[in-house]
Amino acid sequence: MPSLPLSIVRPTASTPSIYEDKAVEQARRVLRFDPGLVRRLRTALFKHNRSPSDALLTLPVQLRRQFSSQIALTALTLCERFDSGIDGASKLIFKTAEGYAIESVLLRAATGRVALCVSSQIGCAAKCDFCATGRMGMAHDLSAAEILDQVAQANRQLSAEGRRVRNLVFMGMGEPLHNEQSVSEALDFLTSAQGFHHPHSRILLSTVGVADALERMAERFPRVNYAISLHAADQAVRERIIPLAKRYPLHDLRGTVSRLNALQSDRTTVMLEYLMLAGINDAPEDADRLIEWSRTLRVHLNLIPYNPVDDAPHLVGSDRATIERFGERLKAAGLPTTIRYSMGRDVDAACGQLVRRENRALARSTAMASALA
Incomplete structure (x- = not known):
């Protein structure tokens, strides 16, 4: 990367930023x-x-x-960019002032619209079985400035194409609702006239299902869209792939979705994300349980092909025919359903893949230095 001009302060952990x-x-x-x-x-x-x-x-x-x-005008240093050779995905690798790597992913649709998948933490305490970030362990929360700078720098990357980020999705590294304060501050700045002035309706916040924080967030930002990483409508299966599900059982989560529906506009639905895993959650009876769980709720199902991650050879994605049959069963029951097209496979767009080893090494060296101090 080119060096910054002398007039620009490099971001440090203690330097206040333009976002504050x-x-x-x-x-x-x-x-x-x-x-x-x-x-x-x-x-x-x-x-x-x-x-x-x-x-x-x-x-x-x-x-x-x-x-x-x-005042620092940036909070992160952009280190690398990886562009997909097969679709419109670009992975951006940033470094924090402490030297940790985080990533954002630009997703260019055929319509010309661009979404940005932003990270909220370095690592993740949820430890979902299918997620590379969860296998990283938990390092620390990103500041609001570090979340916002992903958006600013992504827009600068897109400016050469005459485009800008249209949709923001909090689906990158980390569980956003485990970093509730920074994410709330970032949403305030994103949507304010003094900041990015980004429409609330073009922001989607995804959570593994931290029910109490989700309700607080929806009360504060009722016009933002929300998604829940459901992945199973059977409690035992959900606990198997999402350890945090033990704290937030499906019955309670259903009540949370119902309350979100009451808080939000009649036109707003809660997205339910469902990763399709062969032999785990893709049988017809799994679809039927999902139909029953979703009954009377204002939701939209998003079926997601599995992006393989390192250290999880026991997980295999469902084949396309199985995903389509599963989707048709949901649609026949009246559930709005979309099958997501997985982008960026050739640039490891599964969150956390590229930066996991680097952050582990930094965390080990930091711990060793602290022990010797």
């Missing part, structure tokens, strides 16, 4: 300049997708170095 309203306001007051200049700078960064060095040109010459010495 209080820190930005404090710097503005110390430097005694008009609030309109902050709005102009943020517009250049988040609406016009200009690089930090270009965006700084919106400030008077005498303020550029002073302001950028106090």
Whole structure:
């Protein structure tokens, strides 16, 4: 990656960022300049997708170095980009100030629309059997600035194509509702006029089913869309592939979905994600249990082909014919159902695949250094 200009502060763990309203306001007051200049700078960064060095040109010459010495205009360092040779996926690998790697995935649809899959944690405590990130272990939460910077930098990557991110999905590394505070702060900034001004309706937050936090989030952001990684309508099967399911049984989760339906517009549905695993959750009786569990709920089923991950050879994805039969059974019962097309297989788009080993090595070396200190 090219080095940053001298006028741009590299992100550090202690440097306040352009995403932090209080820190930005404090710097503005110390430097005694008009609030309109902050709005102009943020517009250049988040609406016009200009690089930090270009965006700084919106400030008077005498303020550029002073302001950028106090406020970091980035929170992450973009290290690598992997473009799929078979579809419109691009994997972006970032480094945090502490040196941990995280990833985001750009998904370009044939319609020209672009979605960005963002990460909320380094690692994940949910430890789902099918997920590479869960096998990484838990390192720590991302800050709101680190979540938001994925969006800003993805938009800058897309600007060369004359496009920008249309849909944001919190389906990357981590369980968003285990990092409720940072994710809430990020959603506030994403949707605010002073930030990205991104429509609530084009944001989807996916959770493995942290019911209490999901209800709090929906009360605070009722216009955001929500998805639950269900993957089974049988409690024993769900616990087998999602250890956290023991804390949030299906009966309670169903009540949560019902309350979300009451909170949200009649046109809003809760997405149920269902990873198709051969011999585990893809039999006709599994579909029937799913139909019964979903009865009277306003939901949309999303059937997902399995992206194989390292260290999980016991899991095999259902074949296409099985997925289609399963989907037809759901549709025949009146359940809105979509079969997702899996993108980015050739760039390991299964979340966490590329960065897992690197983060494990860093975590081990950090632990060793702490033990020797």
